[in-house]
Amino acid sequence: MMQNFDYQFNVGGNFTATMEGMAESTGRFNAAVEGTHSWLGKLGQTLAVWDLASNYVSKFNDTLGSLSSSGISLDSQMHDLSAVAGVVGDGLKQIEGYARSSAKAFGIDASQAVEGYKLLLSQLSPELGKYPEALQAMGNCIATTSKLMGGDGVAAAEVLTTAMNQYGISLDDPMKASAEMARMMNVMAAAGQAGSAELPAIKVALQQCGMAAKAANVSFEETNAAIQVLDKAGKKGSEGGVALRNVLSTLAAGRFLPEKTQEELQKAGINVSSLTDKTKPLKERLETLKPLLKDDALLSALFGRENANAALALINGTESLQNFTDAVTGTASAEEQAAIIMDSYAERQARINQQFEDFKITVFQATGDLGIWLSTLMGALVPLSQLMPLLIGMGNLMAWIKGLQWAAMWSRVQGFIYAARLQMAFMNRELITGQFASNGFFVNITRATLAVLRFATVGIFQALKGLGALVLSFVTGGTASATFAGVASASFGAFKLAATAACRAVSVAIMSIPIIGWIAAAIAGLIALGVYFWNTSAKFRATLKGLGASFVAVFKGIWDLAKNVFGSIGDLIKAAFSLDGQGIKDAINRLKGGFSEFGTNVGKAFNDAYNAEMAASKKAEEAKKKGKPDPNAAGGEVPTVDVPTVTPPDPTGGSLGTVGGKSDGGGKIRNITVNVDKLVERFEIHTTNLSEDLGKVKDMVGEALLSALNDVNLAM
Known part of the structure; x- marks a missing residue:
């Protein structure tokens, strides 16, 4: 049969008021949270708008900079060129047009092309600026050579101008000179390839041998061939140029060679005059010296020891010299190599990019000074746009400050100052008299600080005043001496009072520090930690x-160490006075041995105790694993005791069954009354005829309380 329950709840005291207060507080808190959330949302929206505006201004400024960068670089280079060459007006515009054309043709910056023109003007002659066509042709040679040198236009210009200057190419006819530069470019490119x-x-x-080769009437092609022959022989770069210059100088000496050398050359069948014949190519002049290959001494005598190897390489390599000369003559090697390089993806992309750069230069020149003003304006707007949120916030702050009730605030400030002044006056009185009372940690710290400050000013000043009066009392006499002595006594008294007050204030402040509880808590924590490790860690106990x-x-x-040390020192002194070296x-050995033995004994004591504890712990662990009692545990074995079974009395006489289950109570109505008084102070449950164990009582009470709280919540 189902159980029937009748619950009665009596809610009194401050329960209703407390619940209503909680609901009201929750409502205020929710309103505050919603207001804060709304304010933060508005702030985030405002900041997002200004951030968007700032990003737009910054990106627009970057766009203007990118649009005008090429034009600015070209304009700067053109003005530099005009200053160097003295070219202005249409001539300068023509050179600029050639530079932009070269940039699009070779995929280089227009400013880089003008830089090449400037190098030509400075390395060859400023007069080239008056001949834009010749300048363009030479500039194209530089651009072509730069493709063979990794895009280094400056290095390419230096190679070509060095060759032109070393061979003394005339610039009277600039177009002819530009053609000669193109020929030299192809010769050097072919030589480098071969x-x-x-x-x-x-x-x-060429910087070392170019002029000597020109003076010896050696062609540019043959000079490059000779450089390659010497490079193969190990005479590289500048060293090969110096070696070729020295060999050519020796050949040009002719009849001015030493008489002994000339006689030996004639005996070897070498005609000295043929060595100086400038109508013959270098190959033929060197072949005349073939007999020297069999006479090392004569070779060294003719060219010198330092140049003998270079001369030997040239004389022995006349066939290679001819092959190199043929390979570099009448070629277009530079244009061919540059064309292959410029067919790469990167080079084609660079030429397309220069098409757009040329368009940007056109836009830059069309806008004139407008770009200057726009760039300056945008540069100023970028930081201003970034500061706008701060400026708006400062404006709102100023408006809020303006709306404050300054009169009422000033009145409150005056009252606070008056109260503080009185408190300081009373506190100063305590400082002067040295009377203190413990009024808490912060008050005493404040008083101690003031007392120290007062001692640092008044006390020290009184001390100095007393010292001065004391000195004056010594050097004066009569009434003046007595007066100064009195002043000194009073000043020293004031100094003593200030120092005593400062010391007492600091002492009271220190005594009021709540450190005892901290120290006790720290000590208790350390003891608890030590106990924990002692019970759980064998290594801790062993240590x-x-x-x-x-x-x-x-x-x-x-004691043993002291006896050994003092005894050894006594023996040492005796042996020193008796000049006994062995003693x-x-x-000294006994002294050292005493310390060593002392350290060994201490270490051994530690190790023995540590190992003994670890062994005991290990033995206890093994015994625990085997189910045996710990032989080291206190009290020995614990006897097994049978625990009697105790049936708790049934408080309800078995009249209450489980909730939702069967019961033998005959369908009786059980009356349960729940009184809740002051919610958190008192909670009472009264029931009758309850016949279940304690667990069932707990479940039923929980269900009753939950149902009661739900009813109260609905009623409210």
């Missing part, structure tokens, strides 16, 4: 026991 010396090495070699044993060994061994040595 031989082992690259363009940079050829340039430094502590080892330390204890080592301390015991230290105190036990101090001194023995005393």
Whole structure:
């Protein structure tokens, strides 16, 4: 049969008021949270708008900079060129047009092309600026050569101008000179392709031998061939140029060679006059010296020891010299190599990019000074736009400050100052008289600080005043001396009072520090931590026991160590006075041995105690694993005791069944009354005829309380 329950709830005291207060507080808190959330949302929206505006201004400024960068670089280079060459007006515009055309043709910056023109003007002649067509042709040679040198236009210009200057190419006819530059460019490019010396090495070699080759009427092609022959022989770069210059100088000496050398050359069948015949190519002049290959002494006598190897390489390599000369003559090697390089993806992309750069230059020149003003304006707007949120916030702050009730605030401030002044006056009185009372930690700290400050000013000043009056009392006499002595006594008294008050204030402040509880808590925590590790860590116990044993060994061994040390020192002194070297040595060894033995004993005591504890712990663990009692545990074995079964009395006489189950109560109505008084102070449950165990009572009470609280919540 189902159980029937009748619940009665009596809610009194402050329960209703407390619940209503909680609901009201929750409502205010929710309103505050919603207001804060709304304010933060508005702030986030405002900041997002200004951030968007700032990003737009910054990106627009970057766009203007990108649009005008090429035009600015070109404009700067053109003005530099005009200053160097003195070219203005249409001539300058023509040179600029050539530079922009070269940029689009070779995929280089227009400003880089003008930089090449400037190098030509400075390295060759400023007069070239008056001949834009010749300048363009030479500039194209530089651009072509730069493709063979990794895009280094400056290095390319230096290679070409070095060759032109070393061979003294005339600039009277600029167009003819530009054609000669193109020929030299192809010769050097072909030489670098056929031989082992690259363009940079050829340039430094020409710097050493170019003028000597020109003076010896050696063609540019044959000079490059000779440089390659010497490079193969190990005379690279500048060293090969110096070697070729020295060989050519020796050949040009002719009849001015030493008489002995001339006689030996004639005996070897060598005509000295043929060596100086400038109508013959270098190959034929060197072949005349073939007999020297069999006479090393004569070769060294003719060219010198330092140049003998270079001369030997040239004489022995006349066939290679001819092959290199043929390979570099009448070629277009530079244009061909540059064309292959410029067919790459990167080079084609660079030429397309220069098309757009040329368009940007056109826009830059069309806008004139407008770009300057726009760039300046945008540059100023970028930081201003970034500061706008701060400026708006400062404006709102100023408006809020303006709306404050300054009169009422000032009145409150005056009242606070008046109260503070009175408090300071009373506190100063305590400082002067030295009377203190403990009024809490912060009050005493404040008083101590003021007392120290007062001592640092008034007290020290009084001390100085007293010292001065004391000195004056010594050097004066009569009434003046007595007056100064009185002043000194009063000043020293004031100094003593200030110092005493400061010390007492600091003492009271220190005594009021709530540190005892902190220290006690720290000590209790350390003790608890030590106990925990003692109970759980065998190594911790072993370490502590080892330390204890080592301390015991230290105190036990101090006496023996002292006897040994003092005895050894006495023996050492005796042996020193008696000049006994062996005795001194023995005393020192005993002294060292005493310390060594002392340290060994201390370490042994620690190790023995540590190992003993670890062994005992290990033995206990093994016994625990086997189910045996710990032999080291206190009290020995614990006997097994049978626990009697106790049936608790049924408080309801078995009249209450489980909730939702069967019961033998005959359908009786059970009356349960729940009184809740002051919610958190008192909670009472009264029931009758309850016949269940304690667990069932707990479940039923929980269900009753939950149902009661739900009913109260609905009623409210």
